[in-house]
Amino acid sequence: MTNLFAAKFFENIGKIFTNPEYLGNIGIGLVTTLVISVGAVILGCILGTIVAFVTISKSTSPVMKVLKVLCNAYVTVIRGTPMALQLFIMYFVVFAIRGFPPEITAIVAFGFNSGAYVAENIRAGILSVDYGQTEAGRALGLNYTKTMTKIVVPQAIKNVIPAMCNEFIALIKETSIVSMIGMIDLTQAAKLIGAGNALAAYLEPMLVVALFYLAIVYALTFAIKLLERRLRAGDKR
Amino acid sequence: MISVRNIYKKFDDKYVLHALSHEIEKGEKVVIIGPSGSGKSTLLRCINLLEEPTFGEIWLDGKLLTPPDPYLHEEIIKSSKTYQKLLNQAQKQGDVDQNTPAQLVAKIKAEDLLNEKNEGKQYKRLMKEYYNKHHLDINLARQQMGMCFQHFNLFANYTVLQNLMLVPVELKLLTKEQAEKRAIQLLERIGLADKKDVYPIQLSGGQKQRIAIARSLCMDPQIMLFDEPTSALDPEMVKEVLQLMQDLAEEGMTMVVVTHEMSFAKKIASKVIFMDEGKICEVGTPDQIFNHPQTDRLKEFLQKIAD
Ligand SMILES: Nc1ncnc2c1ncn2[C@@H]1O[C@H](COP(=O)(O)OP(=O)(O)O)[C@@H](O)[C@H]1O
Ligand SMILES: [Mg+2]
Numbered sequence: 001m002t003n004l005f006a007a008k009f010f011e012n013i014g015k016i017f018t019n020p021e022y023l024g025n026i027g028i029g030l031v032t033t034l035v036i037s038v039g040a041v042i043l044g045c046i047l048g049t050i051v052a053f054v055t056i057s058k059s060t061s062p063v064m065k066v067l068k069v070l071c072n073a074y075v076t077v078i079r080g081t082p083m084a085l086q087l088f089i090m091y092f093v094v095f096a097i098r099g100f101p102p103e104i105t106a107i108v109a110f111g112f113n114s115g116a117y118v119a120e121n122i123r124a125g126i127l128s129v130d131y132g133q134t135e136a137g138r139a140l141g142l143n144y145t146k147t148m149t150k151i152v153v154p155q156a157i158k159n160v161i162p163a164m165c166n167e168f169i170a171l172i173k174e175t176s177i178v179s180m181i182g183m184i185d186l187t188q189a190a191k192l193i194g195a196g197n198a199l200a201a202y203l204e205p206m207l208v209v210a211l212f213y214l215a216i217v218y219a220l221t222f223a224i225k226l227l228e229r230r231l232r233a234g235d236k237r
Numbered sequence: 238m239i240s241v242r243n244i245y246k247k248f249d250d251k252y253v254l255h256a257l258s259h260e261i262e263k264g265e266k267v268v269i270i271g272p273s274g275s276g277k278s279t280l281l282r283c284i285n286l287l288e289e290p291t292f293g294e295i296w297l298d299g300k301l302l303t304p305p306d307p308y309l310h311e312e313i314i315k316s317s318k319t320y321q322k323l324l325n326q327a328q329k330q331g332d333v334d335q336n337t338p339a340q341l342v343a344k345i346k347a348e349d350l351l352n353e354k355n356e357g358k359q360y361k362r363l364m365k366e367y368y369n370k371h372h373l374d375i376n377l378a379r380q381q382m383g384m385c386f387q388h389f390n391l392f393a394n395y396t397v398l399q400n401l402m403l404v405p406v407e408l409k410l411l412t413k414e415q416a417e418k419r420a421i422q423l424l425e426r427i428g429l430a431d432k433k434d435v436y437p438i439q440l441s442g443g444q445k446q447r448i449a450i451a452r453s454l455c456m457d458p459q460i461m462l463f464d465e466p467t468s469a470l471d472p473e474m475v476k477e478v479l480q481l482m483q484d485l486a487e488e489g490m491t492m493v494v495v496t497h498e499m500s501f502a503k504k505i506a507s508k509v510i511f512m513d514e515g516k517i518c519e520v521g522t523p524d525q526i527f528n529h530p531q532t533d534r535l536k537e538f539l540q541k542i543a544d
Contacts, residue, residue, distance in 0.1 A: 135287055136390035136449075140404040140456060141380035150407060154394045 012204040022193050022205075029189030030212060036106045036185070037172045037216075043111025044171070048118025051075065053148075055123055071119070078116035084177050086113055091181040106178050110171060117167050125160030126152060158231050165224045169217050186212055238263045238460065238491060239284060243309060244293035246279050246515075253279050254290070255515040261460075266486050267493045268502040270526075271512035272538060277495040280512070281464050284493070285382045286375050297381065298459075300373035305364055308346045313363045317356040319345060380408065383453025383461040387469050389445040391437035397424070397448055398433040401455045416455070423451040427481060443474025447481055460491040467498060499542065503527060511535045 016022045051071045057064055078086070090109035091102070129152050137147035179188035190209040194202035239261040246254040253276045261267055269277050282288040284295060286302055294309060295302045307313045314320055315338065323341045327333050345351060392400050401420035405411040411419065424430040427447045437445060446466055453461060463482065467475040479501050486492055486505040496502060502509055502523060509526040511519040513534050519526060530536045 130390070130393075132386060132388055132390035133392060136384075136386065136392065137404075139285055139287060139379055139382075139384040139386075140453070141376045141378075141408060142404055143376050146407055150403065151392050151394065158394075 008201075009204060012199055012201050013208065015199060016193060016205060016208055019198065022196070022199075025184070025189040025192055026186070026208070026212070028184050029186040029209070032103070032178070032183055032185040033172070033175055033187075034216070035103055036110060036175045036178060037168075039103070039107035040110035040114050040171055040175070041168055043107060044114025044118045044167075047111065047115030048122055051115060051119035052122035052126065055119065056126055075116045075119055078113055079120075083110075083113055083174055084180060087177060087181060102178075102181055102183050105181065106175070106183060110175060113174075114167060114171050117170075118164065121160045121163040121167060122156070124163070125156035128159045129155045154231075158228070161224060161228050161231070165221060168220060168224075172216060172220070173213065238265075238298060239493075240294075240296035241280070241284065242294040242296065243306070244280070244283055244290045244295070246276070246283060246288060247291040252291075253515050254283065257293075257515070257517055259510070259517060259520075261491070261493060263459075263491055264489055264507075265491055266505050266507045267510060268506040268508070268523075269493065269495045269510045269512060270497070270499070270502065270538075271510075271518070272541075275512045276515040277512050278464050279515075281384075281462050281493065281495055284462060285379055285384055287384075296371075297373065297378050299371075300378070301368070301371035302373060302375055302378050305367045305371075307351055307360075307364065308349075310363075310367065311342055313360065313367070314342050314345055314351070316359040316363050317345075317351055318360070319350050319352070319356060321357075380410070380456055381459040383450075383456060383458035385446065385449050385453060385461070385463045385466045387465045389437075389442070389449045389469075391440075391445055391449055391452070393437055396434050396436055397429070397440070400437070400448065401452050404452075405455055410456070420451075420455055423454055424448075427451055441474060442470045443477045446470065446474075446478045450478075450481055450485075454485075460493070461485065463492065463494040463496070465495050465497065467496065497542070499527070511538065513538070 016026070051074065054064070054067045054071045055075075057068070087106070087109045090105050090112075095105045095108070133151050133155065134147055137151045138144070142150070175185060176187040178185050179191070184192065186209045190202075190205040193199060193205040199205070241257060241259045241261075244254050244257045245252060257276075257280065269280070271277050279288055283290045286295065290303055292306055292308060293303070294306050305313070307317070320341055323344070324333075324337070327337055327341070391397075392403065395403060398417070398420055401423060402413070402416040405416045405419075406413055421430060421433065424433055427450075429444060429448060429451075432440065432444065432448075437448075440448065450461075450466075466482070467478050470478065475498070479498060482492070482494070483501070483505055492505075494502075494505075506523045509521060509523050510517055511526060511530075511532075511534075519530065519532050519535050521529075526535065527539065530539055
């Protein structure tokens with residue numbers, strides 16, 4: 001009985017990796033997941049950085065005041081509503097244009113979502129750097145921007161790396177809901193393969209796809225660990 | 238060299254500095270003493286504008302660092318709408334004589350009646366003219382004023398050598414080669430050249446403070462401000478920092494030092510300022526201040542620290 005089960009299991013796995021249709025599905029799914037993840041991480045980081053610097057700015061100019069209100073509202077709304085809803089709003093409302101590439105819709109939706117979390121991470125990271133560092137820079141005659149870029153931000157980056165790593169991992173896994181707007185990502189590919197006549201089994205494709213996610217997350221974690229070790233070369237802690 | 242004119246500093250409705258004025262000449266070694274919370278740090282930080290004074294002006298070598306304070310300029314007060322209004326009122330009531338303008342100006346000053354935003358064109362023009370004529374960019378001013386903090390604030394993400402070189406190179410005051418040469422000379426002078434490639438976290442407090450001083454000196458400042466530079470140090474490290482400061486003083490550096498080290502004050506000060514409750518309570522030579530105190534507050538303070 002167990003032998004039979006195991007034989008079937010490995011046969012199915014073999015099918016997934018040999019059947020061109022299945023392979024195609026997984027390939028498309030992998031590309032979709034990666035494209036959305038990378039795009040959203042980039043957009044999220046850019047957006048998050050801008051929002052973080054607006055929210056920590058001490059400027060009292062009217063423009064900045066308005067920007068601050070907008071940024072705070074953005075963070076509150078994004079963090080207070082479900083990702084799936086945000087995705088639907090992007091798909092059915094904001095980019096409800098015939099033939100609009102759904103990849104872009106997804107990248108924007110996930111990027112906007114991630115930006116709010118990234119902004120909070122960066123803000124916390126910058127505030128975690130002793131204010132004396134800023135004062136020392138300013139007292140020597142560096143302007144605000146240079147003090148930030150040369151002294152505060154490099155220290156903040158070290159502090160935010162773990163939180164950012166978590167955010168990126170969460171983002172990659174969260175992209176698995178794009179099937180809700182009809183896209184084929186890794187998760188949806190597994191479902192399609194499982195539902196196919198030739199296989200009619202869900203366990204194997206799901207497991208295969210799970211390994212793909214694990215591999216992506218592991219690779220990311222590894223890369224970030226390397227980066228972190230490099231940045232921390234200076235401080236013996 | 239530094240002129241502090243009628244400075245007020247308010248923190249949440251509480252005045253920490255009150256109508257404080259003082260002149261510091263080139264080459265002077267000013268030591269500021271006073272009870273904790275009397276506003277010594279705030280005064281020092283107002284001088285290089287790490288704190289922005291609520292009222293008053295700070296001048297460095299004849300250049301204005303703060304925005305102009307209208308209350309210090311009679312002609313600006315007289316150009317304001319508030320003044321015109323008060324004058325009109327007085328005229329209507331018919332009680333104008335030659336003292337009226339001075340009285341109105343005094344009233345406006347005393348009651349802080351000016352409101353930046355609606356004092357009219359003339360007022361704005363005068364303020365702007367004054368600013369343009371005398372103003373010096375704060376970042377330029379700070380290059381000439383070194384500051385040492387109680388907690389050193391060495392840049393944690395740079396080595397000792399980089400700490401010294403960073404700002405002069407960033408501001409293009411020196412080339413990399415010049416900055417490095419100069420930094421090494423300074424480190425040799427304080428006996429820490431062997432630490433040049435070490436990060437601040439690996440240094441003792443005394444070493445950190447001496448390097449912080451060297452970092453300021455690398456900018457070739459005109460004046461050095463010290464805010465309790467030895468207060469965070471273990472006793473055995475206080476001496477090495479004070480020795481370095483004394484050497485600086487003997488070389489003729491203009492210095493303003495907030496400290497509780499009274500023997501050091503006696504040794505190097507050309508002038509001691511005793512502050513209390515946000516005001517300069519007494520000023521004099523070390524001999525006058527320590528041996529012949531005039532005010533009760535100073536006597537009390539000296540009594541306390543002698544115990
Ligand atoms: N950033 C600040 N916000 C609010 N209050 C402050 C701030 N800095 C200083 N103070 C207050 O101002 C007073 C004077 O402080 P300080 O200048 O540090 O005194 P000192 O250096 O003489 O001990 C204290 O009562 C302190 O609590
Ligand atoms: Mg203090």
